[in-house]
Amino acid sequence: MAGISIGNAGADPLAATALPIEATTLGDVVQEVFLIQTPPPQWIIIAAGAVALLVVLTRGPWRLARNVVTIVHEGGHAIVALLCGRQLSGIRLHSDTSGVTVTRGRPDGLGMVLTVLAGYIAPSIVGLLGILMLVGNRITALLWISILLLLAMLLLIRNIYGVISVVGTGLVIFGVSWFTPAEVQAAFAYFFTWFLLVAGVRPVFELQSQRRAQPTPQSDADQLDRLTGVPGTAWVFVFGLVNVAALGAGVWLLMF
Template identity: 35%
Template sequence: MGLFSLPPDWTALFARAAPVEVPPAVLLGILAVAAALSIPRVTWQQFGLFTTLVHELGHAVAGLLTGRTVTGIRIRRNHSGEALSTGRGSIGPVVSGIFGYPAPAIVGAAQLWSVFNGYTAIALFAGGIVLLLTLLVIRNLFGVLVVLASASVSATLWFFATPQQQSYALLVLGTALLVGSVRALVSVIRVHTRRGQLGSSDAYLLYRRTGVPSVVWLLLFTAAIGGCWWIAVTAYLTR
């Protein structure tokens, strides 16, 4: 089978599968690998780029859903990024601004829910398509490399991994995104205690746009991320 050729039974790749068994010992291993990706600085330097990409896609998708046009996304080596969009009205930019920090947790929880309900292959395929579409709006070379690397991992798992391997990989990725969302939340809260880099905080930018204090937006981010953790844990317990 060629690198990009579909297997004869390719339609089976979209079928719902039996949810993978995740005994407590395996769950601890998944948590350990996810933590190793998203906590140590040496690994976070790499995995954090994917988290930043998901963060900016959260802004972009929220903008699209409110009728705005996404004009560009940039991802930088220092984990900063931007999602630019245009459109009329004042609601769109606010909604777009809200969904950056919760986006990695939302995606992570959705991935875990998909695995525990037998939709792993579909989740991988959908994620790969979103990443490929992102290439249409990436506006810097480094961002293109991040997107291509992420899409390559998704495609490799979808085509060549066994269902069990796909499930465990997506569990690691989803959990790492959930952990990464907490790490990013802690970082933005620290920005507000130092007040030296407020311009990089979505909460501060939302305050400038709406007049609603930054602490309200930080609490909203916290509630959204906490809700995603609750969904993920519930999906595991009720699998």
């Protein structure tokens, strides 16, 4: 078996208001997490989207926030690899916001293609799934599912910076979901999903710019080129098309 490295609505009258979680038993926690919350005012949704866009477009905040994109990118590789029957050896996240997911299995075939394909579209797909949960007013559930996924990913991390990135992200989400009032939870949840939708687009442009300036044969697009015979630039276009479509769907679901 070869080891393969992979880089980079209206309010419900029965709805509850999200509050800091104060339950003392596991059953109480689960019940509170999966309550349907009252949706926030439309201005909060719009403001969260505007802040997310600002973070993506501003160099300093983007440099830090891009670590979250890398976590989701590599998590996308890992989840699809498992679904395709591949074995996961580990995930590494680096301080330059790059990452690598190492899997074991056939070095070619549909499973490998899907595994490589998953990375660049994962943030947008996860963001769109988050929007669907928010449309269903499952704000706290969204935050806690995110925490559980990060805990699962932590078991696969194989370097210190990766542990710091995943644990730090998880602690921020936990703190918001456990200690903050409804308005803060809602604003954060909408910001987080908006961010993933918007942030899914920028790395595609960065990938193509990097391929032009300094060709990287280990990029996802170039690996797909070797696996399928379809040029890497065409795969960059596919990444961009999927992510822009997900962003458009998210805007439509939240704003119309």
